[in-house]
Amino acid sequence: MQVTETLKDGLKRGYTITVTAAELDAKVQEKLVEAQPDVEIKGFRKGKVPLAILKKQFGQRLLGDAMQDAIDGAMKDHFEKSGERPALQPEVKMSGGEDWQEGQDVVVEMSYEALPEIPELDASKVKLEKLVVKAAEADVDEALKNLAENAKSFEDRKKGSKAKDGDQVVIDFEGFVDGEAFEGGKGEGYPLVLGSNSFIPGFEDQLVGAKAEDEIEVKVAFPENYGAAHLAGKDAVFKCKVHAVKAPKAAEVDDELAKKFGAEDLAALKTQISGRLEAEFGGAARAVLKRGLLDQLDALVSFELPSKLVEAEASQIAHQLWHEEHPEEHGHNHGQIEATDEHRKLAERRVRLGLLLAEVGRKAEVTVTDAEMTQAVIQTARQYPGQERAYFEFVQKNPQIQQQLRAPIFEDKVVDHITGLAEVTEKEVSKDDLQKAVEALDEL
Incomplete structure (x- = not known):
């Protein structure tokens, strides 16, 4: 041979x-x-x-x-x-x-x-700033207010009161298209909060001003992109009977509210909220830190890139951005999408950083554990309620999906490895400053 x-x-x-x-x-x-x-x-x-x-x-x-x-x-x-x-x-x-x-x-x-020879990374040259945000009392109070709003109840208004936006009306309804009742268009004793936009556009607006015992015909048109194709774009009439009009009553911010959310008392609930908020702030700050790291790595290391990898990445970027600009197009019957110089520039950055992180991870013997993979599968499976078992079996039989789940875990672990070797200083900032830093991430 x-x-x-x-x-x-x-x-x-x-x-x-x-x-x-x-x-x-x-x-x-x-x-x-x-x-x-x-x-x-x-x-x-x-x-x-x-x-x-x-x-x-x-x-x-x-x-x-x-x-x-x-x-x-x-x-x-x-x-x-x-x-x-x-x-x-x-x-x-x-x-x-x-x-x-x-x-x-x-x-x-x-x-x-061939994959290029990748220069050794001197992580000590990387200098990063880690944003730190403490949960302010006002942030905790705002979160408590939202919890109280979510835990609100509804009480009957005085007899003869007209329903207002935000009220709950208890109704029976039946829908008709071209004079014929259609499947799934009927309900009894349904508690509908006006302004919640839980029904098709225009439905809830026509119940504002209704009183208990009123019978109202609601005339609406199903959206063109409605999920049921036989109803999409069709005019419909819903015959409604109003049984009750109820006013919202926010829950009191007290120990009883805390117990509804699994805390012993209000003080314990505040502590939980504070911890959750700081965890959210920490996640956002990490995203900013990671962008700063990738920007520095992109400037620190240079090597020849495999042209076909760049072409494939540029094509994928162009395709993804095209679909973001045309959300109405769900298929791929849209002809050839040409990658621009801007797409290629972004592709070069992604390929360069991807190869660099892969090499750093390989030399540092970074691995993704079975437990980490299982957790990733569980989290993704939650997006398919009722089909979790089928999703698990799908992942087990599909190495490509396994790699898609493994790749971001591996990347984050390599980022943590490099960050641990870099010079990192902490800077305490406000929630608004952190938000601005996060919004700036979308610029690339």
């Missing part, structure tokens, strides 16, 4: 792999010998079928496997000896193609871009 270099230009590599006919025949013979003990053919006892007969019957089938094994082995041997790692799966094509005949040498052309 012979591997001959045909191209070495920057990161681009080209090789010719030649597997002689004799080597290929030996591989087939090896597979026949391996299979012989388990083969049973009429006229011969199991394991006693002569190799010549096995070759006549199974040789053609094993030839393709032997050819693939030989080429895979040559590629593996090449990468082990050269120490190179391909940026993407190597392109492999057989010379001669359909003209090849049994008994001839197999000649394969392999091409790829």
Whole structure:
């Protein structure tokens, strides 16, 4: 077996792999010998079928496997000896193609871009500022107010009172399209908060001013993008009977409210809220710190980038941004989306940083544990209520999805590793200053 270099230009590599006919025949013979003990053919006892007969019957089938094994082995041997790692799966094509005949040498052309040599990172040169925000009393009070609002109750208004925005009306309703009742358009004793936008646009507005015992016809149009295709864009009439009009009553901020949310008393609830707020602030501050780190790494380290990795990343960025600008398009029947220079510049940054973090993580032996992967799967599965088990099975069978879940965990652990070696100073700021710093992250 012979591997001959045909191209070495920057990161681009080209090789010719030649597997002689004799080597290929030996591989087939090896597979026949391996299979012989388990083969049973009429006229011969199991394991006693002569190799010549096995070759006549199974040789053609094993030839393709032997050819693939030989080429895979040559590629593996090449990468082990050269120490190179391909940026993407190597392109492999057989010379001669359909003209090849049994008994001839197999000649394969392999091409790829090698991963570049990545300079050693001196993390001590990285200087970072970590924003720290303490939960102010006003922040805790605002959170308590929101909790009280969420825990509010509704009490009957005086008889004859008209419903106001924010009131709760208890109604029976039935919907009709073209005079016919439709499935799912009926409810009894439904408590609807006016202004909650829980019904289709225009429905709740027409119940403002209603009184208990009123019967009202609500006329609306289903949105064009409504989930039920047979109702989308259709005019509808809902016959409603109002049973009660109730005014909202906010819960008192006291020990009873605290107990509703699992705390012993109001003081304990405030402590919990303060901790939760500071955890949220800490998460936002970490995002700002990470951006600062990536910006510095991007400026500190420079190396040649695999062009096909950059092209693929630029194409993905262009595609993603196009869909963000056209949210109405859910499919991919939109023609070719060309990447711009701006997309390529961002792609170069992402590829450079991705390769750098991967190399730092590899040298530091950063790994993602089974427990961390399980936690990531659980968190993602929560997005599919009722289908969690199916999602677990889907992830187990799909290595690509596993990698998508593993990649951000690995990246964050490498970021933590570098941050631990860098010079980090803390700066206490206000919640508003932190918010501005977070908003600035969207500029790239």
